[in-house]
Amino acid sequence: MDLRAQYLSIKEEIDKAIFEVIEDSAFIGGKYVEAFESTFAEMYGVKYCVSTANGTDSLYIIMRMLGIGLGDEVITAANSWISSSETITQAGASPVFVDISPDYFTIDVSKIEEKITNRTKAIIPVHLYGQVCDMEHVMAIANKYNLSVIEDCAQSHFSEYKGLRAGTIGTAGSFSFYPGKNLGAYGDAGCIITNDRQLAEKCRMFARHGALKKHQHKMEGINSRMDALQASILLSKLPYIDKWTEARIAHADAYNNLLARVDEITLPKVLPETKHTFHIYAILAKKRDLLSRYLAQNGIKTGIHYPTALPNLEAYAYLKHRPSDFPIATANQGRILSLPIYPELSSNEIKFVCEKVREFYEIVDK
Ligand SMILES: *Cc1c(COP(=O)(O)O)cnc(C)c1O
Numbered sequence: 001m002d003l004r005a006q007y008l009s010i011k012e013e014i015d016k017a018i019f020e021v022i023e024d025s026a027f028i029g030g031k032y033v034e035a036f037e038s039t040f041a042e043m044y045g046v047k048y049c050v051s052t053a054n055g056t057d058s059l060y061i062i063m064r065m066l067g068i069g070l071g072d073e074v075i076t077a078a079n080s081w082i083s084s085s086e087t088i089t090q091a092g093a094s095p096v097f098v099d100i101s102p103d104y105f106t107i108d109v110s111k112i113e114e115k116i117t118n119r120t121k122a123i124i125p126v127h128l129y130g131q132v133c134d135m136e137h138v139m140a141i142a143n144k145y146n147l148s149v150i151e152d153c154a155q156s157h158f159s160e161y162k163g164l165r166a167g168t169i170g171t172a173g174s175f176s177f178y179p180g181k182n183l184g185a186y187g188d189a190g191c192i193i194t195n196d197r198q199l200a201e202k203c204r205m206f207a208r209h210g211a212l213k214k215h216q217h218k219m220e221g222i223n224s225r226m227d228a229l230q231a232s233i234l235l236s237k238l239p240y241i242d243k244w245t246e247a248r249i250a251h252a253d254a255y256n257n258l259l260a261r262v263d264e265i266t267l268p269k270v271l272p273e274t275k276h277t278f279h280i281y282a283i284l285a286k287k288r289d290l291l292s293r294y295l296a297q298n299g300i301k302t303g304i305h306y307p308t309a310l311p312n313l314e315a316y317a318y319l320k321h322r323p324s325d326f327p328i329a330t331a332n333q334g335r336i337l338s339l340p341i342y343p344e345l346s347s348n349e350i351k352f353v354c355e356k357v358r359e360f361y362e363i364v365d366k
Helices: 003-009 011-025 031-044 055-065 082-088 135-144 196-207 228-257 289-295 314-319 327-333 345-363
Strands: 048-052 071-076 094-098 120-124 147-154 173-176 191-192 282-285 336-339
Touching: 003 011, 011 031, 011 082, 011 228, 031 048, 048 055, 048 196, 055 082, 055 147, 055 173, 055 191, 055 196, 071 082, 082 094, 094 314, 120 135, 135 147, 191 196, 191 228, 228 282, 228 345, 289 336, 289 345
Parallel strands: 071 094, 071 120, 120 147, 147 173
Antiparallel strands: 048 191, 173 191, 282 336
């Protein structure tokens, strides 16, 4: 990605947004944060948006306010950023991992039920790379076992599932506005969306030291606030988000066309009836490490999301899983590769990347 390219494309508005906050010197709370919350809630068609300091806090706050804690289990996907599981532990509960689907990189819904016990309290489907999970199945299982569903939307701003926005289908949606996300602040920021009034109020209170009114602490909470500079920057970016999302989708299409005949790679599939917003364009590649090195030598930066599946991380050695317990997530560790994708990417740059991918396999396959 190229964060500077996006800044330069809307420099005047961003500079103005920043200077307004400094002029007003309303740095925490106040009109910019309120405006962001109401605008975001309106765009999502939900009743409540609670801003937070980051997307990790959002997940943690939701779990705590749903009463999830010691002795409880929460199910999540074996491949994600560690926030999806570390917040379960933070809340006092135990993370239970489910392998990912071979086609879509998201939680394999056919393997959720076998992991449910009488301690299971919630499922965290992670809409990884911008792809929405199979939410119909997730919700059916959640309803059958009376579980909460916390959608991790950190990588899926404005993604859709059967016409519904990701984040509006479960109990609550958790967002991150980390600079590199599809909607990024200039620092850390996040939010929670929900239609549940009680949950929204609790989350807001907990994130503000347990007080909705100054000095009236009804409980102990934490300090998790979006600052006004971030809110103002995000507000000035919101009018562009549709355009940026469409550009990502067009770039993914271009990659799909130009790479269609390269047998050594598998292109990302899109779950039917969903809008994949391509936070990440991940392919499965033979000789992945050599390919990524070849691309780097040609000035093309790639990434791996993620090099180690969550249950295989040292952090989870205590769970005593074997890599073979999560065959797809484990196999993907050695073959996933994220190609450059961001709205400002040009079609010539995409062509260049694809040429170099083809060239690599012509060389190594000889
Ligand atoms: C980025 C991310 C988070 C955490 O967001 P932060 O704002 O960085 O705390 C959570 N889940 C996933 C899947 C992410 O990609």
